[in-house]
Amino acid sequence: MFEKFKQMGDLMKQAKEMKGKMKDIQDELKKVMVSGIALSGRVKVTISGELECRSVEIDPLLLAPEKSKELQHALVVAFNEASKKSKDYATSKLSQISGGLNIPGLT
Numbered sequence: 001m002f003e004k005f006k007q008m009g010d011l012m013k014q015a016k017e018m019k020g021k022m023k024d025i026q027d028e029l030k031k032v033m034v035s036g037i038a039l040s041g042r043v044k045v046t047i048s049g050e051l052e053c054r055s056v057e058i059d060p061l062l063l064a065p066e067k068s069k070e071l072q073h074a075l076v077v078a079f080n081e082a083s084k085k086s087k088d089y090a091t092s093k094l095s096q097i098s099g100g101l102n103i104p105g106l107t
Contacts, residue, residue, distance in 0.1 A: 036081030
C-alpha cells in the first residue's frame with residue numbers, strides 16, 4: 001500500500017520537474033528567432049518561437065505595382081516557411097521533456 005503512495009509521490013515530483021522545464025522552454029521560445037525566405041532571398045520574414053512576426057524584409061524592386069501578386073505570394077511562402085521552422089523547433093524542445101511521447105496540446 002505504501003508503495004502506491006511512493007509511486008504517486010514520484011509522479012508528482014516528475015510532474016513538477018516537467019512543469020519547470022516547460023517554463024524554461026516557453027522562455028526560450030520567446031527569444032528564438034527563425035526566418036523564412038522566398039524569391040531567392042528577396043523576401044524574408046522573421047518570427048519568434050511563439051509565432052510572432054518580428055520583421056519583414058522586402059527587396060525594393062518588388063514594391064512596384066506590377067509585382068504586387070508576386071510579392072503577396074512571396075510573403076505567404078516566407079511566413080509559412082518561418083512558421084514551420086518555429087513549430088518544428090518547439091516540437092523538438094517539447095519532445096525532450098516528454099520523452100518522445102505525443103502529448104495532445106503540447107505538440
